[in-house]
Amino acid sequence: MGNNVIYEKNNTIYKIYSALVSTIRKKNTTLANxxxxxxxxxxxxxxxxxxxxxxxxxxxxxxxxxxxxxxxxxxxxxxxxxxxxxxxxxxxxxxxxxxxxxxxxxxxxxxxxxxxxxxxxxxxxxxxxxxxxxxxxxxxYPILDGNVKRVLARYYAIAGWPGKKEIQQRLWWHSKQVTPKKKLRNSIRL
CATH class of the missing domain: 1.10.340.30 (Hypothetical protein; domain 2)
Known part of the structure; x- marks a missing residue:
């Protein structure tokens, strides 16, 4: 799965990303800005x-x-x-x-x-x-905080403790794959 996949609006990852950004925007303008x-x-x-x-x-x-x-x-x-x-x-x-x-x-x-x-x-x-x-x-650059770990682990069905080295490596790999190469702030408006 390459980086271009996130830009396809019918793609599941794009939908998840859009939903997460929308939730952040609704719940917290202080840190979102x-x-x-x-x-x-x-x-x-x-x-x-x-x-x-x-x-x-x-x-x-x-x-x-x-x-x-x-x-x-x-x-x-x-x-x-x-x-x-x-x-x-x-x-x-x-x-x-x-x-x-x-x-x-x-x-x-x-x-x-x-x-x-x-x-x-x-x-x-x-x-x-x-x-x-x-x-x-x-x-x-990818980000792998607790929320991103949970989303990626569920989406890619990665079982195990996210702090374990092998799990961390897999999560970082997936995070790098889905991190957009160009900013999505313009299209999703963070």
Whole structure:
């Protein structure tokens, strides 16, 4: 199954993708409109192991207090942790602060646009790097978060724990196959 298959409107994958985008648009405009690399990164880090409805108020508070990576980088770790209180998995907040400092100091506050540099930053894994590159920079990179794993596992009848290495590899392969080579934002309007 090649990448062109997703553009065929009668195709099941296209229908699933369209339905998912429509649901996201209806349920959450706050995170669906996060087009800057900073907002994509911040929300992706917050969404790790955490439900969207829990993340939204934290995301809004962070954006209000730290509207750019510069403000986040210049903040004290104590302030970042204070705003993070209640979200859990505090290593994410530590990594967020470290990465903000690195981006501000080493990249003049601009997010790197290459996968390897993003992936090397604290707290940024394969899926987060893919999300930043695809959602903020319109580059062709797959995303494999919990929701994508569930959809792909069900669609392709992949049984087993999604954290298992072999299952992860199969899911990443399928994610790469169905990731559009051109942005679908224009046709589906994220």
């Amino acid at each position: 996060r087009k800057t690399p900073y907002k994509v990164w911040l929300s992706e880090i917050m969404l790790q192991q955490t439900q969207v409805k829990t993340v939204v108020p934290y995301f809004q508070r962070f954006i209000s207090r730290f509207p750019t990576v510069r403000e986040l980088a210049e903040a004290s770790l104590d302030e970042v942790l204070y705003l993070w209180t209640g979200l859990g998995y505090y290593v994410r907040a530590h990594n967020l602060h470290k990465t903000a400092k690195f981006i501000y100091e080493q990249h003049e506050g601009k997010f790197p646009e290459d996968f390897d540099t993003l992936f090397s930053l604290p707290g940024i894994g394969l899926s987060t790097a893919g999300a930043i590159l695809s959602l903020a920079f319109d580059k062709h």
